Amino acid sequence: MRKYRKNGRVSFLFVFVLICFQFHCLLNPIVREILDLDPTKKNDKLKQLGLLLGLYGSPTAAITPSLGNVILANSKxxxxxxRTMNPNSLTATLGVNLTPVWSDTYVANDTVVLSGSIPVGTHSFILDVTDSxxxxxxxxSGNYTxxxxxxxxxxxxxxxxxxNLGTTPGNAKLTIISAISAATPPAAVFVSEGNYLVNSGLGTQVNLVNNVSLYGGFSSGFLNRNSSVYVVRITDTATANADTIAVNAGATITTSTVVDGFTIRGASNPNAPTASIAFNCLLGxxxxxxxxxxxxxxxxxxxxxxxxxxxxxxISNNTIQGGNSSLSNTFGVVVQDSSSPTVVYNIxxxxxxxxxxxxxYNSPHANTPTIVNNTVDGGTGNISYAFNTSHPSNSAVTNNFLNGGSGNTSYAIYHGAGAGDxxxxxxxxxxxxxxxxxxxxYExxxxxxISFNGNRLFGCQTALYYDQGFNPINSITTINGGTTGGPTYSGNY
Structure with missing residues (x-):
């Protein structure tokens, strides 16, 4: 009996021809209809054909003001x-549902203006709509402030x-100091990309005024805002034999005064006798x-x-980069004199x-800082601390990554001496x-x-927990309820 060998190529070719034939049967009536249609209906049918073939992409949008911008609550x-859109399909929210008004720019229903009673704050802009x-x-994806x-x-x-008056992009001022001086509160100063030099030794540092906020990160024409792209630098250039401050918030300044979207650099001043500070909040x-x-x-x-x-x-969503001191100390954030800051989501x-x-550094004063969701590195010193705190300061420290750094002696948390928990x-x-x-x-x-619960401890070769300044503990079991002052500690691992 003759043996026949199956031919894989024939089978593949047969399947391919069959698919093409079926596809032709599917398209052929549509093609004939397109050819027979009058010109006024051909565009719609061509779009339907493009949709069927997967050649007709999603609609796109040009949004003004661009996402990431700072706008007023009554802005449109x-x-x-x-392309032409379906007005009935649109939903748009920015803290509230926005009201659309449709019009025609190039084709029918291709333009919409959104408005509403937008609440103050930073909100995500959510937009959904379909074309015809x-x-x-x-x-x-984006937000507005x-x-x-x-x-x-x-x-x-x-x-x-x-x-210049500084009240429009076309008659902008040259310096931030001049704009603050001219501003009538409540006010916001928009600053476009560039380098803005101050000299605190000459008294030209930025002194904040209450309810006059500063927003950096704008493009040169103020149409777009992205502080990573349009970098605005405030740099203190002081070299005099005096302490230096680049930005100062005095006693009248409240949290309604915002500084957002800048790169702020403290003075690199070898002649400063005591301190170089990038952002000083003395009573402010x-x-x-x-x-x-x-x-x-x-x-x-x-x-x-x-x-x-x-x-x-x-203090939120900042990158805080400590400086360099060849003979003294460095600090990311200093908290002292009965301060109660909120420090969240910073690096x-x-x-x-x-x-x-x-x-x-949380000084031994009656401070009550709230420190949540930060990533903190103690840096590099003879001694390095992620968080250095002492009695009577009473801190709430939650959900942070605290790396003691790479000092010769390093502490993730240094809990200083005192009388009371x-x-x-x-x-x-x-x-x-x-x-x-x-x-x-380290105690x-x-x-x-008062409480020490649910914390993860690792990579501390001398002691995971140094109890009362004399007892190194490396057992998580002991830390959970077995320290001198912590019978209720639990959930640490």
Missing amino acids: IQIVFN LGIHLSPV VLAANTNLYYVSPSGNDG SPSITNNRLEGGVVSNAMSAVIFLSTSSAF IYGGVANGSSHGI VGNYQFNTLFTSGGSIQYCL DGGSSP
Whole structure:
């Protein structure tokens, strides 16, 4: 009997021809209909054919003001689409549902203006709409910062002039200081990309005025805002034999005064006798958000990025980069003199110091800081601390990554000596990245945390928990309820 060998090529060819034939049968009536239609109906049928073939992409939108911008509560948002849209399909929210008004720019129903009673704050902009064929808009993702409708706006640009009024992009001022002086509160100063030099030795530092907020990160024409792309730098250039401050918030400043979207650099002043500070809050309590703040390079003085004295500042979503001190100490954030700041969602680095470097230094005063969801690195010093705190300061420290740094001796948390228990530490991650002596939590004696629960401790070779300044503990079981002052501690691992 003759044997027949199956031919794989014939089978594949047969299947391919069959598919093509079926596809032809599917398309052929549509093609004939298109050819027979009058010209006024051909476009719609061609679109349907494109949709069937997957060749007709999603609609796109040009949004003005662009996403990421700062707008007033009574602002209108205009959107121009690249084709006719279905007005009945649109939903748009910005803190509230927005009301659409449709019009024609290039084709029918390709433009919509959105408005509403938009609440003050930062809100996500959510937009959904389909075109006339039911195809959804490409995803839109972004937010707006919304100011009260009565906010007076001022503009600053490297190409501006301080003789200008500063009330429109076309007559912008040259310096931030001039715009603040001219502003009538409530006001917001918009600053376009560029370098803005101040000299605190000559008294030209930025002194905040209450209810006059500063927003950086604008493009040169103020049409777009993105502080990572359109970088606005405030740099203190002081070199005199005096302490230096780049931005200062005095006693009248409240959290309604916002500084957002800048790179702020403290002076690299080898002649500063005591301190170089990037952002000083002496009795003032501004909102410091979405900035990059950098400490200066100094010799004998300390370098501090944010210095809080009797302040309830709100500090959020910043990158705080400690400076360098060849003979003294460095600090990311200093909290002292009965301050009660809120410090959330920041990245903090303690700097490089010959003495001690601190991510957050909480002085032995009656401070009550709230410290939540930060990533803190103690930096590099002879001694480095992610969080250095002492009685009677009573801190709420929750959900932070606290790296003691790479000092010769490093502490994720240093809990200083005192008479009485203070501090609540919940759900933090404590570790150190270097040094020959390493502690996750070090008690110096006389004071223990009120609560210490749900924390992760690792990478601290000297002690996970140093109890009352004399007893190193490396057993999680002992930490959970077995320390001198912590019979209720639990959930640590």
